[in-house]
Amino acid sequence: MRMLRSASALFAFVAVASLLFASQSGQQPGTSSASAEAIGGQVHSITLPDISTEIPKGPHVDTFDRNCLTCHSARYVLTQPPFSKAVWESEVKKMVAAYGAPISAQDQERIVEYLDAINGAKSPQTAAPPK
């Protein structure tokens, strides 16, 4: 899986989340509800659906792909309205400062460029100020 290319992300997946995601592999789209029932009286289990997301091309898309999709899917970005570069900058900074995303300063800049390119505000009125 391409989202696992970053070494630290791979470590995190192995260390923390392998159990949580193991059940998703091989799941076919649209079959999730069939597996929603409890396996036995005591073990209750669901299988999350596998939802595709098209990632728009843009400058530094690989940097976005490599860093951002470890913790959340691309829809977290693609469902946002257009924002100013300042807002995108603050969002990326929040991922690093608050959530501990291991993203270098250079990669942070590249990600902001990418977000601004694919979903930048066309006028300042449509954007909230940075948090």
Place this chain on the structure above:
Amino acid sequence: MHLRKTAQKTALSSFSRRRLLSTMASLAGVAAVRQAFGRDLNISALPGYAGLPSDTQPQQLVRYPQKTDLILLTDRPPQLETPLRYFRTDLTPNDAFFVRWHLAGIPTTVDLSSFRLEVGGHIHNPLRLSLNDLQSKFMPVTLVALVQCSGNARSLFEPRVPGGQWGNGAMGNARWKGVPLKDVLDAAGVLPGAMDVGLHGLDEPVLPQTPRFQKSLHIDHARNGEVMIAYEMNGEPIPMLNGFPLRLIVPGWYATYWVKSLSSITVLDQPLKTFWMDKAYRIPDNPQANESPQHLAADTVPISRMAVHSIFVTPESGEQLHVGKSYEISGVATDGGSGIRSVEVSTDAGQRWTAAELGQDLGRYSWRLWKMAWKPASAGHYRLMVRATTNSGETQATTQWNRSGYQRDMIEHCDVVVG
């Protein structure tokens, strides 16, 4: 073009808001429609990029386990919105109930033979309680209560703010059964000097350095007898995506405190220090959580009690109605525990207001359905508006904005065309 994973087929269906909006734009004055649907029409296309932000894409419906078709905001971690048509009944069906998780490591398997709710910290007797312990050793209570995301209706704020772009469907009303948190704390024997109760569930961050999702309540709030550890939702086990097997019920407060898959309760002799209380889920420190982009509030506080709000369920914005035909204007009114005293509706953009008929009263923490008959006498564009007042006299705001899109309490409108 990157195409991640395989295409979603049968689980996804879609409908197009854009088609509706382009129809509306041709029917009505562009300015009026812009005002009504600004969040859609303000979005400009991004030529050159094939994958577009969802504001310019049709909404997708998706079916998750134990769920019916819900509006897909995000898939990992999942944020799923309830379509408005499920808000026509007093209780929201479990399979239509909205879903919102913060961290991608969400619980998908719970083995009840090993699951334990741990109670520790500043207490006499640490407890490790199974679901069966809670069901057999404590007196059950039931309560109908509204749970609503802090950011419900965030997409309606102008200017737009980052975050889950919810419409009005990040809420639901359910009958909860469980045990009072007070009784569990009493069994654990809270020590003198207790100040806060820290709470978290089974969800885990992907990265070890990401703060796990944790919330706290003041000890007096936690022991008020109303805060509940629920194991049933509308008479059934809680769906996995809504917090199986245990969910904290904090009547009247926003959903951020309603910890899902509750697994740990820690009594503290000092305030809980966590990103999720200290940095996230904070609002301007004024009654209607107001600020402006130019003048951000200097002081913020943790969000808490739900503000009074009311929304339209029928008709939906953009609906085409007919002259002389009878319609039922209906919706729900919500608040933080005082209860709804009255709901008023205007069909002329707020010039005259008429009292709506209130639905069944299921208790002060429940939402309240409302309805009003309407037979439009002439053709034209109508702006319907709705406002609610609580038993304690709280009313809705005419304007509101904050940087996080929280605690929506603005008087809402619904633009329809009568032809």
